[in-house]
Amino acid sequence: MINNNLLKEDETIDDLQINNLYIIQKRNGYKFGTDPVLLTNFAHIRKFDFVVDFGTGTGIIPILMSAKYPLTKFAAFEIQNEMAEMAQRSIILNNLEDIIKIYNEDLVNANKIIGNELADFVVCNPPYGKINSTLLNKNQNKRFSKHEYNIGLEDIIESAFKILRYGGKLAMCIPSARLLELMNCFQKFNIEPKRLLLVQSYIHKAPYLALLEGVKGGRSGLHILKPLIIYNEDRSMSDEAKIIYNKKTS
Template sequence: MRNEETVDELRAHDLRIIQQRHGYRFSLDPLLLCAFAGGGRAERVIDLGTGSGIIPLVLARQDAQATFVGVEVQKGMAELAERNVALNGLSERIGIVHEDIVGLRKRFPVSSFDLVLSNPPYRKRGTGRVSPKAGRDEARHESTATLADFLAAAKYLVKPTGRICFIYHPGRLPDLFAEAAGLKLTPLRLRLVHGTRDAEARMVLVEFVKGRKGELRVLPPLIVRGDDFTYTAEVVAVLGE
């Protein structure tokens, strides 16, 4: 481990995660996405914008048979994800690809995966505050790839009737649905994430499918903290605390 890094434990998943001490660190959001996407059988899974590799690492612990790919455009983060995969003894089932989202067609054949996940950047270029911490702006702001690029890549990569699960900012939900409709991706499930019961939604979880129709199910809201501001039972279960 380097001086500018920490090693954090996710004991519920028997994982140790190397992270930048002062740079980008994963939040609750990818863990909520893993819980939202879980439950269905998927032999091949890809995570678009994997960061430190947290999503494939967690899902690999939940499914001992599936194989995973994490895609990351930042070279330093891709190298960190590879180290995390090796640290947890999962190199045979998780591959990390250093690539821009728009370049994935040259890497993988069409319809290669059963499940595509992503926690893509949700701020448009030139909006929001600039973070002084390394890697955070790339994780939050669209840089080389836009929302349209992430959805187009997901559609290309997923098998017919396969699933696409995103966690995204609710303020851009109209953009998400408009882009998905243009690609003929059908939304099947939607769940809003609220910090507290009375707060506005801070994130939204959405599942799309390629190649079949269906009605949208709007699930009960996910509340992160209760009236005493401690984690709710559902979030505790996600964290495994």
């Protein structure tokens, strides 16, 4: 039974359609989109890994990952007080307190909180918009979630480098136009790009999203996966996307 006592007036409880998991979100604020779902599916995590999520927002990534990896422990960082508190209530709602720890902290301090070279895997769905190149959203939660308002790619990747063990992995998603920038940042901090997935809305459209996984101290050699097509020409969801979203295929 859902505990509605965890819900505030301006919030909703949404069914994630997997393992009876739910998430609390703002009615008119930031809501998770497709990117965290794709990133959760893309990341190759082992069942006993210690996984860190940078900029967890509503807590969507560790909550989704808990369904696939029930023996995995998660640490999730969120600098916004309101978002971190809401994510914590989602953790309680799903009885995940023993495996997901929310830190209302700046991710640049992650190594001071959880230690150096202890994480097996870091995931991050970063804010995409550069301050000087996109209009800032008036809603504070959306502004922090969509724009590099207080942090950039290098800050994120340097922090990941500090907490990852040698051979540990970092997985991120980014608009395809910024893929080269992301790959250069990976290599700057000795995280070698190893797997790349490009996402297209339709087969005739150019990729709009890139998902990149790198290994700390890894050897060179990039494996480019078959592109993921989200929709068929008739605008129905593709079978590949249905599998990711746990929907029945035709």
